[in-house]
Amino acid sequence: MKILILNGPNLNLLEKRESGNYGSLSLKEISDSLRTEFNDVDFNFFQSNSEGELIGAVQNADNYDGIIINPGGLTHTSVGLRDALEMLAIPKIEVHLSNLSSREDFRKNLITTSRVSGYVSGFKDISYSAAVYALKKLIQKKQY
Secondary structure (H helix, E strand, O other), X not given: OEEEEEEOOOHHHHHHOOHHHHOOOOHHHHHHHHHHHOOOOEEEEEEOOOHHHHHXXXXXXXXXXXXXXXXHHHHHOOHHHHHHHHHOOOOEEEEEOOOHHHOOHHHHOOOHHHXXXXXXXXXXXXXXXXXXXXXXXXXXXOOO
């Protein structure tokens, strides 16, 4: 099983952000943990601070069994990323480290989330593990 994990703006600086919202692990530590926990999955991890690069990665993701995306702040603003997700015909799960429903009002407007199979929010690095588990089940049951 091949899963693409996309991470958006500022997620390359996780270990420097508010640990109360985002946890204390870096993206590398999260990816290492996922590879250990799910050693039966072939992961490809990609992070970009560029909206266009993330859109391109989604547009070229049809050779994967599924994707997990943490669009970061782009979830609130990117119609282009939303449209790319809508056109991708594989299962997709959106991940957020922080609990968006308990944060500022502008973070409750989720543009991209309506074009994925489901989303996980608020469990810090565990959000990624939950997303991998759910994505594997969706792929196995062909429910997407």
